[in-house]
Amino acid sequence: MDDTTHNSPDTSGTLDEALERLHSFGPERDGWLSNHAPMAVEALVRHGQAPGVHRWLDHYRAKLEDMPARFTEVTPDNWREALGDPRRIADWTAYFERETAGRPWREVLAEWWPRLLPGIAAGATHPVIRVGHCVRTLLASGENAPRVAELAHGLGYWAARHQPLPPLAPLAPAAGAAAALDAVDRVPDQSGGIRERLGQLTGFPVWPPRPETDAGPARPETDADPARTRPATDPDLARARLEELVRAATHRYAAYAHGSPVMLVHAATAPNAVLRTLPALPRELWAPSLDAAWAASAAVTAAYAPARPADYPAAPEGLTPEEVFARAAAHGDDHTIKFTDTALDVGGPAALAAALRSIELNPPVL
Structure with missing residues (x-):
């Protein structure tokens, strides 16, 4: 980050x-x-x-x-x-x-x-x-x-x-956070609010993979390999995976935000909130925090992501992070401000393009 x-x-x-x-x-x-x-x-x-x-x-x-x-x-x-x-x-x-x-x-x-x-x-x-x-x-x-x-x-x-998600089945594992988000199935009925949509969840791709298999490609889950469904247990690896998730969700927003420009910001801002909290927590809580952050990001993605991505412009060359945030502040929308804040945590042209997409798609309020 x-x-x-x-x-x-x-x-x-x-x-x-x-x-x-x-x-x-x-x-x-x-x-x-x-x-x-x-x-x-x-x-x-x-x-x-x-x-x-x-x-x-x-x-x-x-x-x-x-x-x-x-x-x-x-x-x-x-x-x-x-x-x-x-x-x-x-x-x-x-x-x-x-x-x-x-x-x-x-x-x-x-x-x-x-x-x-x-x-x-x-x-x-x-x-x-x-x-x-x-x-x-x-x-x-x-x-x-x-x-x-x-x-x-x-x-x-x-x-x-406090609202636990429904029981979720472990689906086919994914090799990385971006692939895992791409593999999340949309809920069948997207006509209701978030509580109705979350109630339709049935399963998420298994991510992240076990630490000992990080260097190799993800293998199909089998009954003989139940450890594939366990999250990384090393605290430093958990933090790295959480950073990966925030980055993937932020980048993905640029192409999928048209489905719900307000609600999809939470696929990135929720796991980033967990990431920000890790340094204040005992290290033994970092791995379960990653697990919960993945569930939150995947749930929002399943509830609100559109079926297909859309084209979006790249960030103009030479545009600085400070200038992008100043645009978000002038725009005034609370979700846009918070998402741009997360995008600046991630850093880089792709994150800035996602922040500009939130400024474009969400109605200004100032």
Whole structure:
């Protein structure tokens, strides 16, 4: 992944001001649509666009709703029954506020990450994306009250919307992340929302291959070779595979985004959120994180990818990453900002072309 485009941590205080401004609002509107503001403002500040953040928030304010009323307190004794109950959004947020007030945020994250990973599809993957943006700031800029509170909001949203995927059969293995995404079958009925589409999933290609077979071509899965269905267990290999997945999903967006320009960004931004979180997690959690990230990316691909790719223009020669992000910021669409942020993480002409495709296909809002 390319880290050369990352700017220095924010010293203006803009991000903390924005987070404090946002924390009186809930993570959703209209019953289930996600509040993207915390994620978008983090990306804007990250890439040198802090002067425009409050103007952007002023425009986005119409999409914000107050935090829902409390329902029943979440406790260490009843959290399992509260998991996946969207009525408990405020209760879960309060729970994580208490947890992060009493313990280091990394300790809370490490405890809850494996509990939440099976529900990575929650809220169309927005909760894990929100957590990934927050953790990036905590790691790069240090902790303070607004940033730790943002982690509590992200984890609370994830717990309340926790949504495991249906049981999935392991299909023929793929040699690489790009081939694996190409081999994902589209869901039969693409007329409903994401919850209806995810309910139709039946199986994904086996990826990544076992570490000991990485050097050779993928072999057909047989009953005598069940280890083909296991993910890489070495943490460093898991991280490399996760980077490969983010890169493949970002590049693929350019050719397939016309199927659903908004929803398909999550095939890249969800696994990138997991990648951003890895440095804050114990290394033994890196391999299961890769497994969950692949499931999320494949699920979004199955739910929204069109049947055929489309042609798209290459990035103009000489166009810099900073110029591309400035275009995304001026465009103003939250998904476009977040996808361009991920594209700059990936780096290179193909990723910039994908970012420009998101600017082209998503309606501008500023």
